[in-house]
Every structure is written in C-alpha cells, then in structure tokens.
Amino acid sequence: MKKYLLFDDLNYLEINLDTWNHPIHNHDHYEWIIVLKGKGKHHINDETYEYTAGDIFFLKPNDAHFFEFTSPTHLVYFQFSVDLKIFKHELSLKKKMFSILKIHEKENAGNLKSHFQSSDILLEQVALITKMIKKSVADKDYIKYQLFTFLSFIVSKDTSIEEQNDTLNEIIIFIRSHIKNRKYLTIDFLADHFNKSPTYFGEYFKKGMGISVKKYIDLLRSSYLEKDLIYSKKSLSELSYDYQFTDLSHLNKFIIKHFNKSPKQIRENKKY
Structure with missing residues (x-):
C-alpha cells in the first residue's frame, strides 16, 4: 500500500x-x-x-x-x-x-x-x-x-479536558453577523464590546487569527460581496448602500483591489 x-x-x-x-x-x-x-x-x-x-x-x-x-x-x-x-x-x-x-x-x-x-x-x-x-x-x-x-x-x-476559551469564536461570529454594519466593526467598538482595550484586542485577534482585524474584515467583506455580485440581482448602488460604502467609486476600488476585476467583469464571468 x-x-x-x-x-x-x-x-x-x-x-x-x-x-x-x-x-x-x-x-x-x-x-x-x-x-x-x-x-x-x-x-x-x-x-x-x-x-x-x-x-x-x-x-x-x-x-x-x-x-x-x-x-x-x-x-x-x-x-x-x-x-x-x-x-x-x-x-x-x-x-x-x-x-x-x-x-x-x-x-x-x-x-x-x-x-x-x-x-x-x-x-x-x-x-x-x-x-x-x-x-x-x-x-x-x-x-x-x-x-x-x-x-x-x-x-x-471528556469532562476532564479543560473547557475552551470561546472568545475568539464569539468575535468571529459577531463580525460575520455585522459585516454590513461598519459602526460595529471598528477596533474601538469591538474592543469595548468584548471588554478589552483596543490595543490588547488587536494583538489578541492577530495572535489567534494570524492577521489583523482590519485585514480579516476586508477579506470577509470581499467574500460576501463576491457572492452578492454573482448570485444576487441587486444593483451596484444597492450593494454600495448595503455595505455602507461612501459611494460607487469606493465600492469599485474595493472590488478591483481584492479581485483585480471590476464588478461588471465578476458578474459577466459567473465561474470566477
């Protein structure tokens, strides 16, 4: 074998x-x-x-x-x-x-x-x-x-095993649940919500996830946006509003940065 x-x-x-x-x-x-x-x-x-x-x-x-x-x-x-x-x-x-x-x-x-x-x-x-x-x-x-x-x-x-610390999982779940609401995703808000100082929260998250909070949120937001572009019929203006971009220009720049393609190109190529 x-x-x-x-x-x-x-x-x-x-x-x-x-x-x-x-x-x-x-x-x-x-x-x-x-x-x-x-x-x-x-x-x-x-x-x-x-x-x-x-x-x-x-x-x-x-x-x-x-x-x-x-x-x-x-x-x-x-x-x-x-x-x-x-x-x-x-x-x-x-x-x-x-x-x-x-x-x-x-x-x-x-x-x-x-x-x-x-x-x-x-x-x-x-x-x-x-x-x-x-x-x-x-x-x-x-x-x-x-x-x-x-x-x-x-x-x-196994009750003899020490119970896990669920804080990181709770943070991940919270971020995913509020990915379209930017006011809940600032370092200050997240740190306060999870009873940590902003500096410690950033260090804690990076140690547990291997990347910064901002990088994680950007990648997660880009992943959700990609799915919406492919599977939803919402206009770019609606998506810009949903994800709280200041305007269409910022939405376009964000998508091009993460995918090297425009929103239109992503929608035209459903297999992307």
Missing part, C-alpha cells in the same frame, strides 16, 4: 477535483479533512462513510483511506506530524487532540462533524482560509493559527 510522508511539522493541502485520482493509501502523520463541497463515499480502513459538504474527518497515522466522488468535490486538509510539535506552546489544544484520539478509538469514528460547534461558521472560516492562501496572504504561522482556530471549535465530551 502506498504511504504518504510528511517532512514538516505542518502542511496545508487543498483538493478541488471532479474525480479522485489517488490510490488507497495511508500516512505517517495526522490529517484533518474538511469537505467544503461535493458528495460521495469516503472509505476508511474497513468502513465506508457517505459524505457531503460540511463533513469533517480525522485520520490517524496508518489509517488507510480513499474517496469515491459522485460529484465534484472540494477538500481541505490540515496535516501535522505525530510528535505534535506544533502544539508545544498550546497545551489546551494538545489536550483537545488527545480527547479526539480517545473519541476516535472508542467510537471508531469517521465523520466527526457532531463534535464541532457552530459548524456553518467553521466552514465559512475554512473557506476564507483557502481564499487567503490562494492570494499568498498566508505563511506557515498563519496556517498554524488557523489549525488552532479550527480545533477550538471542537466540543470536548
């Missing part, structure tokens, strides 16, 4: 294909696999799991697996070494990993979606990660912090 090797502490991998083109294989590392799009079957050892968008799989070293796609599938992988070096200074997350290992062994678990909270928010977060990495915004430290953010969504079912 083919074995895939990992020569680094951490790797990010993205697969977006119509058909699966890898043989049955195992690894010398751990893998988290998040399904962003698609349907089919995931064969893990002697078990077969039907999968769809939103499903989350965890693989231990030597777990043999392969996919069967019944529709085009978009997968995101976090791969990391068995020595768990990336958790050297993140003991609470290391405990969560051991908790998941216990769940995996006890339940012979494949799809671990039920062990995550706010799965819709989590999937949006993972989709944003892929977009940023494609734009070369992310480096290894950023990917590491995003893995940590991903793991922070785990709902521990």
Whole structure:
C-alpha cells in the first residue's frame, strides 16, 4: 500500500477535483479533512462513510483511506506530524487532540462533524482560509493559527479536558453577523464590546487569527460581496448602500483591489 510522508511539522493541502485520482493509501502523520463541497463515499480502513459538504474527518497515522466522488468535490486538509510539535506552546489544544484520539478509538469514528460547534461558521472560516492562501496572504504561522482556530471549535465530551476559551469564536461570529454594519466593526467598538482595550484586542485577534482585524474584515467583506455580485440581482448602488460604502467609486476600488476585476467583469464571468 502506498504511504504518504510528511517532512514538516505542518502542511496545508487543498483538493478541488471532479474525480479522485489517488490510490488507497495511508500516512505517517495526522490529517484533518474538511469537505467544503461535493458528495460521495469516503472509505476508511474497513468502513465506508457517505459524505457531503460540511463533513469533517480525522485520520490517524496508518489509517488507510480513499474517496469515491459522485460529484465534484472540494477538500481541505490540515496535516501535522505525530510528535505534535506544533502544539508545544498550546497545551489546551494538545489536550483537545488527545480527547479526539480517545473519541476516535472508542467510537471508531469517521465523520466527526457532531463534535464541532457552530459548524456553518467553521466552514465559512475554512473557506476564507483557502481564499487567503490562494492570494499568498498566508505563511506557515498563519496556517498554524488557523489549525488552532479550527480545533477550538471542537466540543470536548471528556469532562476532564479543560473547557475552551470561546472568545475568539464569539468575535468571529459577531463580525460575520455585522459585516454590513461598519459602526460595529471598528477596533474601538469591538474592543469595548468584548471588554478589552483596543490595543490588547488587536494583538489578541492577530495572535489567534494570524492577521489583523482590519485585514480579516476586508477579506470577509470581499467574500460576501463576491457572492452578492454573482448570485444576487441587486444593483451596484444597492450593494454600495448595503455595505455602507461612501459611494460607487469606493465600492469599485474595493472590488478591483481584492479581485483585480471590476464588478461588471465578476458578474459577466459567473465561474470566477
């Protein structure tokens, strides 16, 4: 059986294909696999799991697996070494990993979606990660912090595991819920809302997310705008009003900055 090797502490991998083109294989590392799009079957050892968008799989070293796609599938992988070096200074997350290992062994678990909270928010977060990495915004430290953010969504079912700090998740949810209302997205407002000083809030967010609050909000706003341009019939004036741009010129500049295309070009090319 083919074995895939990992020569680094951490790797990010993205697969977006119509058909699966890898043989049955195992690894010398751990893998988290998040399904962003698609349907089919995931064969893990002697078990077969039907999968769809939103499903989350965890693989231990030597777990043999392969996919069967019944529709085009978009997968995101976090791969990391068995020595768990990336958790050297993140003991609470290391405990969560051991908790998941216990769940995996006890339940012979494949799809671990039920062990995550706010799965819709989590999937949006993972989709944003892929977009940023494609734009070369992310480096290894950023990917590491995003893995940590991903793991922070785990709902521990082992009462001996220390409860997670949900503040970062709450901030993410708040920002997403108010992405069209700029007065709620200033550093001063966010810091006050979450009972932190503006300076500490900015440092706290960047440490947890790997990028600044402003950068995160801009990328999130651009992602939402892109969807509205493609799937809604709203005029540019309406979108400018919805997202509280001062005028159409600012909306156009914002979109061109993030996509290197005008709003008209994005709408004309629905596959963009």
